[in-house]
Amino acid sequence: MGQRRAPWGDRARYWFDSTLARGASAIVGWMALLCLAVVVPASAVVVWTDPDAPESLPDRLAAVWHLTGETLRLGGATGAPLRVTMSVLLALVALLYVSTLVGLITTALTERLTALRRGRSTVLEHGHVVVLGWSEQVFTVVSELVAANANQRRAAVAVLADRDKTAMEEALSTKVGPVGRTRLICRSGPTTDPAVLTLTSPATAGVVLVLPRDEPDADAEVVKTLLALRAALPGEGVPPPVVAAVRDDRYRLAASLAAGPGGIVLESDTVTARLIVQAARRPGLSLVHQELLDFAGDEFYLVTEPTLTGRPFGDALLSYPTSSVVGIVRGETPLLNPPPQTPLAEDDLLVVISRDDDTVWPADCADSVEKAAMASGPVTPARPERILLLGWNRRAPLMVDQLRRRARPGSAVDVVADGGEETVRGVSEADAHHGTDLRLTLYPGDVTSPETLRGLDVHSYDSVIVLGQDPAPGQPPDEPDNRTLVTLLLLRRLEEASGRELPVVTELVDDRNRALAPLGPGADVIISGKLIGLLMAQISQNRHLAAVFEELFSADGTGIRLRPAGDYVLPGCETTFATVVAAARQRGECAIGYRSHDDASTSPGYGVRINPPKTGRRRWTADDEVIVVGRD
Template structure:
């Protein structure tokens, strides 16, 4: 016997059937529920008024719903205007955006409230999901995405650049990236409604042909980096002194110690050499005189009343004054040793647009009669021509050989043990190749090199260039190996400068072709090895050599994460037993103040006294 449906099911079915009849059924419900008793005229008038009220309410609800829908669509499309102040605006989208945003989040961790606005010609939801995936929790920093072309002044105005603390213009990954950067800078000028951009701007271009145009468009408060040149110089410096990339990464990362102007005023009449031992937990590296950083001035430089000391410290307010001169043990200071001027041999595997710059920077500091061998899947005449064009008479030789660096027989035919350093460069992507192809070839080359290392029993002093930071964990490299992620490096640099405009001159000097630079030098040049002594003794020994000691690298810990033996800015009272394989991190060089080099357009600056 068929079971009859219950009362609840029959009631729901009757109600659904009534609604399915359409508007007439709904009006009938209104008559039954909203009608009043009385004469027919009174009932009709009541129903009419209810219908009028329904129309008005429905219209109002429709307008509200439409307005909310349009607003939600606008928010979803990222086309609403920001009403923020003291925020940071990031224009463009590339792999560097994750590094820049991550560093800005770290910089804003000790602030009550901060905001970062990202404008790119991408879907807003996709940008938010990518940032959430790769940046992670943002703490007190709010990330605000807006969608549209950054070269459109009307769209750019949505980010309120006039009220921002700084604007960062990222170079896109496309081939026309430099032209897009210039257009975005011009759009900033248009939104400023004047002849100059009033907000500090940090941008980067790859091709030096666009450098002058970009700097003119950025205005007097703008800083434009030449990313390929900076990357090439750091690769060349790391090739001559393995481990140097760790120092650069630590100084550029907000998670470590950075450059800050000291909060304490300089004592006029004192000498700079005395200031080197005047902080117990900070490393003095120079002065800021008339707004211009002056790295590693001579120790006898007399301080002026308005000078600021430039220090490496954990934060801008953590440096503490302390007389560390009593910590120096003069008996542990090492005597002078002859410098090593023997010719060097460099092997470059691979070729890209930065390769000539790398060779030029390496050759500029290499001893006489040094040789750079280049093995690449490139025409030998092209390589030789590039080397000849960049030759500056430094007395080094470039030898080109064509070969596929991913093939074992190519690398096995080289006398790898005879080279002082090896650089692996990623090949430029060819037409139709995916953007990750250069790193794929680099990873294959590294696998073969690791195989040859095991066969020969000798670890190669290797510097590797990667384009994608996500491939770093995949690289078959030893702990603490030198890896230069070009995009991440420039992103870190841009984030640092956006927070402190003075750092543009500091890093420009450190990463320049000559002058003051960061060096890793044998600890035996400074202190007697095999004995325990304080870091203050190392600082005093470096001062006698015209250098600023800022840290050290322990050979015993060189393979241990996370620091791989590197320690920047140790306390002056820190004592340890120094071994022959330890290295000291120093800032050394000519110590030029406000010098203008021929290879760059000078940044606007005040004229130093004297």
């Protein structure tokens, strides 16, 4: 049997497709035939239905040709064949010129619009903030910069990352929300290319922020970006201040050298570990850090006060009714909580906490101090602590080191984590400091298993720290949060079964998971990326604050503490906050606020009040806490 012949329609379609595949000439030919097939019959109908049309057939055909030529812009001349041919040739030349010109203009506009969509045009701004890199921190940084620029007319933030410009704009619009007067500009390209960096005009920027990516090799890329920034800046002129962050302290020196003399480099892992340990030692401290680091509430300012020159620092503590003094900056060195008798020099800057820079105004508050309400007993002594560490990651050894620095004899840290080789080696290295007052013990187990947690006497510990594992290569950066949320859910069940609240401190990667965490109100949650983003935003507005924060969050320096209110005022007594400040001054501390025990479960502040008015009165209970800047 012979093969069945394909249908005529399929063969015609195949032949038509084959002719189109021959190129532009075939396409032009088909378009010409199509146009003639429509225009010629339509022109004939118009001519034949015209009452004034010529009577003879040749004249009517000439009229059809003339109308067809006008419609297709072919001239439509009649007469000798040579005349008609030249008319058509001239029309074709004109058509070719016009279509080519339109095509060139369209192509140029399309390329320009495509370049704009890709973010390849240069930013022509002055005094703007340049953010290099893309991670979860970018949303915190941009949000805080928008809040800081709320009262400025012309403020701009330029973000450069190796991502699609439209995708960046949509993500920032979704997570940051309205930006007010601040103009948000996104540019696309690798941050390690000096030619691409010039798109953000870093030479005219007010400050440049370099963010690490959420990947293992992020620190090396930060160093490379800083080197590219140095190459992109002109040799003359003053370079803009640079604030960068690295995760591993091994890269800090290289990043500092690449950033230049005026550059500031933060160690995100070290800062996160310090804040987690501080919150574990005193629940609620993360709420204080959050309040002080964002631009929504009270924050740090550096001010001068000539009227206090020559007077002791202790007098400054009661010299501002709406601001809290915590130290001085002498030259480039911050002196937080110096001895009260330290004289103030002429060039000293006072470090104050206030609602805004225009709320820092002096007035003597000594008359508001009620000495009869001040406590005179000894300070509550520190005791050995027992910490339960659920999980292990690259920051865990830093936390153990922080805990060891201030450990009292008899203190212990019990680690429950998988017994993998890396975990065992990490715990062994962290326990290499023999002769210390801290005992470190590893108990292999799965912290997402109910049997593992039920086998622990979790209520016997002073604090429980929940850590997520480091993400494996190829995993999303927030993958550790999934296991952390499971562990928190099991701990919540243990709380409900016993009716006793656990002092849990949790480390999360993604701030969006904070709302999912099954934690009690006011619990301590450390969002590592968000904290670093807040620090970078604060320092970008005043680079002198870098040394202040370094001292506040150091392991052995002066930091923020929560103390029992009974160490400062008599429990049950109603008195002013100025009395608390005076009592703290006698103990060599700077009081900056308090946490009310009755409001500890009430949002949004959960009892934390930073920088209350000195004349404000309240009744203090034995369960209240005073927030001070001081040493242990």
